[in-house]
Amino acid sequence: MTGMGKGMVWINGRSIGRYWNNYLSPLKKPTQSEYHIPRAYLKPKNLIVLLEEEEGNPKDVHIVTVNRDTICSAVSEIHPPSPRLFETKNGTLQPKVNDLKPRAELICPGKKQIVAVEFASYGDPFGACGAYFIGNCTAPESKQVVEKYCLGKPSCQIPLDSIHFSDKNAACTHLRKTLAVQVKCA
Known part of the structure; x- marks a missing residue:
């Protein structure tokens, strides 16, 4: 979500919180560069809703799954x-x-x-x-x-x-x- 500015995210109707690009992680990167989606929120087909409050580009949103093995x-x-x-x-x-x-x-x-x-x-x-x-x-x-x-x-x-x-x-x-x-x- 590095292309997004400031807003909120929902996965299948469940909020996963707010994001904003000037809130930096300990690595000095915007917190939305890595965003955790609980696996319990995911289904075979998913609906992601972004409420963008500033100018952002949803084309820069990428979902990557993590190998838990x-x-x-x-x-x-x-x-x-x-x-x-x-x-x-x-x-x-x-x-x-x-x-x-x-x-x-x-x-x-x-x-x-x-x-x-x-x-x-x-x-x-x-x-x-x-x-x-x-x-x-x-x-x-x-x-x-x-x-x-x-x-x-x-x-x-x-x-x-x-x-x-x-x-x-x-x-x-x-x-x-x-x-x-x-x-x-x-």
Whole structure:
């Protein structure tokens, strides 16, 4: 919707909100350059209604679907534990489990299983899902460790612990480690 100015959008009669070109995302691009349409709003045939309040060109509106079969997780040694790991007992917040160490968690949609590890790096990877890169330090066996924990399963958890990655790279001991993982579900 990069060609649009300011207005509102409806998909099959359901509002997905307002857009305007001077409201910038953290990437300094107009927010309507990427607009999320919940899949629950979509049907085999769809009606999109745009109420444009300024000059805009609806020919620049493009709908792109996202492949949800590629999933990712990135977690660092300093990540706090998930709130799902706690419960309230007698007015006090208590952990549900004994191990609150960070871990990467991957869950395939539907009844799919993890069939391939497309990226794995324990060290200082950077980027985002679909565009991860290996940094200056990475455990060489990162992919094999993730495959051991995840291949053939509908979901998996990989502990963020150097014991599992036998981090022998002495040059990286000063780093706070991050585990970035991208897998394919089918």
